[in-house]
Amino acid sequence: MSGPARESHRWKWLLVSPALIVLLLAASGPLMIVLVYSFLSPGNMGGVSWEPTTEAWFRVFWSRDIFEPELVTLNDSHIAIFQRTIWLSFQTTVICAALGFPTAWFIATRPARTRMVWLFLITIPFWTNLLIRTFAIQEMIRGNGTINTVLLWLGVIDEPLDLMFTDFAVLLGMAYVFLPLMVLPLYAAMEKLDFRLVEAGYDLYASRPQVLWHVILPLVKPGFIAGSILVFIPSIGAYVTPRVLGGGKTMMLGNLIALQFGQGRNWPLGAALAMVLLIIVVVALIFYLRVTGAEERARNDRA
Numbered sequence: 001m002s003g004p005a006r007e008s009h010r011w012k013w014l015l016v017s018p019a020l021i022v023l024l025l026a027a028s029g030p031l032m033i034v035l036v037y038s039f040l041s042p043g044n045m046g047g048v049s050w051e052p053t054t055e056a057w058f059r060v061f062w063s064r065d066i067f068e069p070e071l072v073t074l075n076d077s078h079i080a081i082f083q084r085t086i087w088l089s090f091q092t093t094v095i096c097a098a099l100g101f102p103t104a105w106f107i108a109t110r111p112a113r114t115r116m117v118w119l120f121l122i123t124i125p126f127w128t129n130l131l132i133r134t135f136a137i138q139e140m141i142r143g144n145g146t147i148n149t150v151l152l153w154l155g156v157i158d159e160p161l162d163l164m165f166t167d168f169a170v171l172l173g174m175a176y177v178f179l180p181l182m183v184l185p186l187y188a189a190m191e192k193l194d195f196r197l198v199e200a201g202y203d204l205y206a207s208r209p210q211v212l213w214h215v216i217l218p219l220v221k222p223g224f225i226a227g228s229i230l231v232f233i234p235s236i237g238a239y240v241t242p243r244v245l246g247g248g249k250t251m252m253l254g255n256l257i258a259l260q261f262g263q264g265r266n267w268p269l270g271a272a273l274a275m276v277l278l279i280i281v282v283v284a285l286i287f288y289l290r291v292t293g294a295e296e297r298a299r300n301d302r303a
Contacts, residue, residue, distance in 0.1 A: 031278070239255060
């Protein structure tokens with residue numbers, strides 16, 4: 001490397017060093033603390049005792065009998081929470097994709113001068129606090145809320161539906177909260193779509209479903225993948241929405257972690273659960289990078 005190139009390279013590192021230091025102290029540092037806590041023993045009244053052990057990791061999926069510690073069984077409650085968290089997050093992603101695709105398509109096919117207005121309407125919910133939006137959903141689905149009032153007035157039901165503190169309530173709340181995160185990547189992919197390819201499909205006598213399946217969906221697939229990651233990852237760690245709409249009946253992984261650091265006073269177990277959540281997120285990101293990387297290589301090979 002020549003002298004000027006080496007000097008330019010050094011200046012680039014100097015310019016990014018403040019951001020790297022912030023990331024190291026504000027992100028990596030706390031994660032390392034959580035990782036260390038997961039290998040310690042719980043304190044008497046919260047906190048940790050500096051006695052190294054892997055008991056917290058063991059108790060993530062297993063449990064010991066109180067009177068016979070050597071008797072080990074699966075921790076059914078934790079496994080049920082993991083299953084519920086992944087299943088509700090997956091359902092949220094599917095619902096957001098099903099609703100986000102036609103919404104993004106509608107915006108992308110509007111005249112250029114009105115698209116910004118529709119995007120503005122999509123992003124308005126981000127201007128409101130998440131807790132307030134969650135309470136708005138609660139107002140709609142509670143016993144004497146908007147949904148039950150309308151259904152009773154129409155005569156569809158004879159008594160209010162019990163919607164609060166159910167998986168349905170949590171699913172509805174998360175789909176509402178995370179829907180814009182699916183619409184925006186899909187819109188970004190559709191905005192770059194060459195609609196002449198769609199017209200060419202019709203010219204070749206393809207039906208609407210065939211054009212959708214063989215032309216549109218493959219071209220906007222990167223938007224689907226990016227939107228799915230943006231929805232699935234925060235859904236797995238959601239805390240406010242399951243806490244308000246699910247109560248104590250529908251607990252998700254984020255609520256379980258908060259419970260261990262709070263009332264449970266078992267910080268090592270909470271730290272181990274948090275690290276498991278991080279591992280799930282990393283696996284999802286690796287899957288995203290592998291898929292997008294394979295598509296990028298395929299496009300380069302075709303080019």
